[in-house]
Amino acid sequence: xxxxxxxxxxxxxxxxxxxxxxxxxxxxxxxxxxxxxxxxxxxxxxxxxxxxxxxxxxxxxxxxxxxxxxxxxxxxxxxxxxxxxxxxxxxxxxxxxxxxxxxxxxxxxxxxxxxxxxxxxxxxxxxxxxxxxxxxxxxxxxxxxxxxxxxxxxxxxxxxxxxxxxxxxxxxxxxxxxxxxxxxxxxxxxxxxxxxxxxxxxxxxxxxxxxxxxxxxxxxxxxxxxxxxxxxxxxxxxxxxxxxxxxxxxxxxxxxxxxxxxxxxxxxxxxxxxxxxxxxxxxxxxxxxxxxxxxxxxxxxxxxxxxxxxxxxxxxxxxxxxxxxxxxxxxxxxxxxxxxxxxxxxxxx
Amino acid sequence: xxxxxxxxxxxxxxxxxxxxxxxxxxxxxxxxxxxxxxxxxxxxxxxxxxxxxxxxxxxxxxxxxxxxxxxxxxxxxxxxxxxxxxxxxxxxxxxxxxxxxxxxxxxxxxxxxxxxxxxxxxxxxxxxxxxxxxxxxxxxxxxxxxxxxxxxxxxxxxxxxxxxxxxxxxxxxxxxxxxxxxxxxxxxxxxxxxxxxxxxxxxxxxxxxxxxxxxxxxxxxxxxxxxxxxxxxxxxxxxxxxxxxxxxxxxxxxxxxxxxxxxxxxxxxxxxxxxxxxxxxxxxxxxxxxxxxxxxxxxxxxxxxxxxxxxxxxxxxxxxxxxxxxxxxxxxxxxxxxxxxxxxxxxxx
Numbered sequence: 001x002x003x004x005x006x007x008x009x010x011x012x013x014x015x016x017x018x019x020x021x022x023x024x025x026x027x028x029x030x031x032x033x034x035x036x037x038x039x040x041x042x043x044x045x046x047x048x049x050x051x052x053x054x055x056x057x058x059x060x061x062x063x064x065x066x067x068x069x070x071x072x073x074x075x076x077x078x079x080x081x082x083x084x085x086x087x088x089x090x091x092x093x094x095x096x097x098x099x100x101x102x103x104x105x106x107x108x109x110x111x112x113x114x115x116x117x118x119x120x121x122x123x124x125x126x127x128x129x130x131x132x133x134x135x136x137x138x139x140x141x142x143x144x145x146x147x148x149x150x151x152x153x154x155x156x157x158x159x160x161x162x163x164x165x166x167x168x169x170x171x172x173x174x175x176x177x178x179x180x181x182x183x184x185x186x187x188x189x190x191x192x193x194x195x196x197x198x199x200x201x202x203x204x205x206x207x208x209x210x211x212x213x214x215x216x217x218x219x220x221x222x223x224x225x226x227x228x229x230x231x232x233x234x235x236x237x238x239x240x241x242x243x244x245x246x247x248x249x250x251x252x253x254x255x256x257x258x259x260x261x262x263x264x265x266x267x268x269x270x271x272x273x274x275x276x277x278x279x280x281x282x283x284x285x286x287x288x289x290x291x292x293x294x295x296x297x298x299x300x301x302x303x304x305x306x307x308x309x310x311x312x313x314x315x316x317x318x319x320x321x322x323x324x325x326x327x328x329x330x331x332x333x334x335x336x337x338x339x340x341x342x343x344x345x346x347x348x349x
Numbered sequence: 350x351x352x353x354x355x356x357x358x359x360x361x362x363x364x365x366x367x368x369x370x371x372x373x374x375x376x377x378x379x380x381x382x383x384x385x386x387x388x389x390x391x392x393x394x395x396x397x398x399x400x401x402x403x404x405x406x407x408x409x410x411x412x413x414x415x416x417x418x419x420x421x422x423x424x425x426x427x428x429x430x431x432x433x434x435x436x437x438x439x440x441x442x443x444x445x446x447x448x449x450x451x452x453x454x455x456x457x458x459x460x461x462x463x464x465x466x467x468x469x470x471x472x473x474x475x476x477x478x479x480x481x482x483x484x485x486x487x488x489x490x491x492x493x494x495x496x497x498x499x500x501x502x503x504x505x506x507x508x509x510x511x512x513x514x515x516x517x518x519x520x521x522x523x524x525x526x527x528x529x530x531x532x533x534x535x536x537x538x539x540x541x542x543x544x545x546x547x548x549x550x551x552x553x554x555x556x557x558x559x560x561x562x563x564x565x566x567x568x569x570x571x572x573x574x575x576x577x578x579x580x581x582x583x584x585x586x587x588x589x590x591x592x593x594x595x596x597x598x599x600x601x602x603x604x605x606x607x608x609x610x611x612x613x614x615x616x617x618x619x620x621x622x623x624x625x626x627x628x629x630x631x632x633x634x635x636x637x638x639x640x641x642x643x644x645x646x647x648x649x650x651x652x653x654x655x656x657x658x659x660x661x662x663x664x665x666x667x668x669x670x671x672x673x674x675x676x677x678x679x680x681x682x683x684x685x686x687x688x689x690x691x692x693x694x695x696x697x698x
Contacts, residue, residue: 074537109537137595147532150540183496183583188423188458191499191580215588219595231540232584234532235577239564239585240592246486246568247596247628254620271603279596 003035004319005061006312007099010040011068011086012106014302017041020105021048023308025055034316037061037099039090040068065089069110071301078110079117087111091118094294101295101315103286105303111296112148112289119294122324124331126153128291129160130230130298131167134240135278138221142168142176145227146287147234154196157227158335161201161209163290164225166330170321179213179223181232186212193229204335244279248272277306286311288318290327295319352384353668354410355661356448359389360417360435361455363651366390369454370397372657374404383665386410386448388439389417414438418459420650427459428466436460440467443643450644450664452635454652460645461497461638468643471673473680475502477640478509479579479647480516483589484627487570491517491525494576495636496583503545506576507684510550510558512639513574515679519670528562528572530581535561542578553684593628597621626655635660637667639676644668 008024010017017040024036038045042064049055049062067085069078082088087106093099095118104111112128121128131144142164149156161178168176180198182190187198189212201209210223215236218226228236252272286307289296295318299311359369366389377383387394391413398404398411416434418427431437436455442448444467453460461477470477480493491513498505510527517525529547531539536547538561550558559572564585567575577585601621635656638645644667648660 072535072537135595137598150532181584183499183580183587186421188421214591215584215586216591216594218588219591228584231532232581235530235564235581236584236588237564238532239567240588242563242565242568243589243592243628244596245565246484247593247624249486250624251600251621272600275596275599279592 003033004100004316005035005037005093005098006315006319007037007039007063007090007093007102008312009086009090009102009104009106010038010045011065012071012104012301013299013308014071014105015304017044017048019303019305020308021045022052023305024312025049025052025060026305027309027312028056028059029054031316034312035059036312037063037090037093039063039065039093040086041066063089063093069107071107073107073110075107075109075113078107079113087114088118091115091294091296094296095119100319101297103297103299103308103311103315105299105301105308105311108147108298108301111298115289115292115294115296119292119296121291122293122328122331124335125159125163125291126156128289129163130233130287131164131290132237132285132287134218134226134237136219136221139173139224141218141221141223142225143218143228143233143237144225144290145230145233146237147230148289149230151231152193152229154193154200157193157197157229158200158204159291161197161207161225161227162204162330162335163327164227165207166326167288167290167323168224170323170326173224175208176224177208177210177222178225178227179210179217181218181226181228181236182212182214184212185214185217197227205333241280244276248276248279286314288314288323290323293324295324352382353449353665354384354386354442354447355664355668356386356388356412356439356442356451357661358435358439358451358453358455359387359394360414361420361453361650362648362657363420363454364653366393366397368652368654369657370394371401372654373661374398374401374409375654376658376661377405377408378403380665383661384408385661386412386439386442388412388414388442389435390415412438412442418456420456422456422459424456424458424462427456428462436463437467440464440643440645443645444468449668450646452646452648452657452660452664454648454650454657454660457496457647457650460647464638464641464643464645468641468645470640471642471677471680473684474508474512474640475505477638478512479582479636480513480639481586481634481636483567483575483586485568485570488522488573490567490570490572491520491574492567492577492582492586493574493639494579494582495586496579497638498579500580501542501578503542503549506542506546506578507549507553508640510546510556510574510576511553511679511684512676513576514556515675516637516639516672517573519672519675522573524557525573526557526559526571527574527576528559528566530567530575530577530585531561531563533561534563534566546576554682590629593625597625597628635663637663637672639672642673644673
């Protein structure tokens with residue numbers, strides 16, 4: 001039986017290998033079907049692995065890569081003559097078919113730039129987008145882009161919508177409702193890109209486009225996929241995480257105010273902890289890059305062991321759902337939008 | 350003694366005069382120093398007032414205005430030949446000095462366009478911005494723009510920063526910390542406008558600019574003023590309101606799970622209600638337009654009586670703090686930024 005391998009950039013993130021190695025080894029122990037390739041400075045990685053007993057080395061490779069891309073480096077720096085960086089080597093494993101997905105907690109801009117360079121985008125996709133599932137009052141909603149693209153054209157927003165729709169279908173949603181994030185639901189609202197993107201989305205074949213949505217509509221669960229540029233998506237995600245932290249801290253303070261409240265609080269605190277985890281989706285689950293010829297998952301830079309484990313699990317799920325395969329298939333059918341055909345963005349195959 | 354008058358656009362909002370008249374009359378009864386001018390279809394307003402007993406008519410004027418600007422009309426429609434709309438007449442009262450502030454729950458785009466036409470912006474300000482106070486883990490933070498300007502130049506963001514700083518000072522914060530909302534705190538992050546705005550803000554005299562901030566930093570209370578374009582600000586505000594609703598609904602559900610929890614919940618629910626009110630700032634407090642030669646407060650279109658009362662109170666506070674006067678004074682000193690002087694945005698007086 002073919003066992004997919006997940007390549008781990010073991011050097012990235014705020015905590016680096018001291019967090020990533022234990023997270024990887026504990027998941028390896030928990031999931032007997034998991035195969036990992038840890039990429040980084042092999043002597044350091046071996047030392048960290050030696051601190052753990054009973055590691056199944058038949059399912060664990062170490063791939064040496066001496067260079068590390070810093071968290072504050074510019075993407076351009078990561079592209080030039082850095083073929084020995086752990087991030088680059090991990091992506092190469094995917095390109096060569098030696099791994100079926102790559103997970104990194106490193107520099108987001110560098111990961112985006114390197115992933116485009118090494119893996120290339122799918123035909124018909126200009127730039128990849130980052131996506132994660134946001135909890136709502138109904139089912140979780142896929143939000144993209146989360147920060148890989150600060151400025152987006154209407155055509156890019158259209159591509160994101162299509163990718164989000166395919167991803168939601170792969171995850172089991174029938175005819176996903178796709179909405180465009182805006183500052184009002186009336187047609188006259190919004191900036192030029194958003195208005196133009198709405199026109200394109202109405203013309204896109206096989207897309208269940210439901211129109212504009214506002215931030216509160218997202219949390220009411222009114223759409224399965226919400227599309228926006230990376231600046232807006234990143235602000236939405238991070239402000240939501242900050243607000244959720246604040247609200248839960250205040251509720252905890254409420255629980256501590258009286259004895260009776262403390263007793264109930266003792267019961268409720270674990271539930272609040274779970275709610276907190278769920279409400280910080282990027283920090284705990286990682287985000288997938290969509291639109292590449294391969295699977296890349298970005299774990300949050302400040303993710304701890306639990307967060308990094310979740311990011312590996314997300315990569316395993318993306319492999320299982322064959323997201324790039326589904327996307328390629330859908331893109332080969334064309335967008336069915338005249339404007340995009342005219343501008344040449346339609347895939348030529 | 351001079352008693353300031355607040356002009357109320359009595360016809361705007363989702364609920365119109367049936368909500369605005371009772372809200373206005375109840376606040377009039379509660380605050381003996383308040384003087385109001387209700388602007389709208391006078392026969393309808395008189396009928397609604399007649400439903401209330403003991404209204405102090407010495408502090409209440411009715412100003413007739415037959416036309417109403419619809420909530421879905423384009424701003425351009427509100428500008429053309431609509432001088433008899435309640436919104437226009439209310440703003441005229443401010444321009445003529447017959448009122449010292451205007452409050453409307455009507456069409457935001459129309460209010461912005463009409464306010465600029467009737468009241469004009471202060472010298473040195475291209476476009477007004479909408480601002481409200483957002484709760485954080487520390488002191489409330491002024492966020493602007495909230496949706497009046499979907500696309501902003503770096504110079505406009507600089508003007509917003511200055512206006513926010515002056516407003517925070519008027520509200521009692523010494524040397525307010527001003528930050529620019531971005532998707533990272535490193536200098537290389539963000540789009541062109543944000544990067545250029547950061548350069549301008551560093552050169553702005555007398556401004557305590559602390560650099561970039563992310564959405565979670567805002568809720569940690571790391572700044573007193575946070576500046577962004579209206580698209581981003583509106584998304585942040587509305588998604589925050591939606592998320593806060595969702596979290597509080599889930600916490601309430603936690604309280605209902607057990608008998609003991611229900612008992613404590615009975616104590617905690619009023620506190621949760623207060624938290625919910627605080628976490629929906631625009632809906633409950635309204636937002637001030639900054640940068641006009643007069644005070645204009647926008648109440649949320651779907652605000653109920655409590656929300657509209659808060660918007661009137663905000664207008665009364667803005668009068669007390671003489672926000673336009675402080676802004677004019679500060680703008681007369683210039684921005685102290687070479688770029689802006691060169692581009693001619695500096696006030697000529």
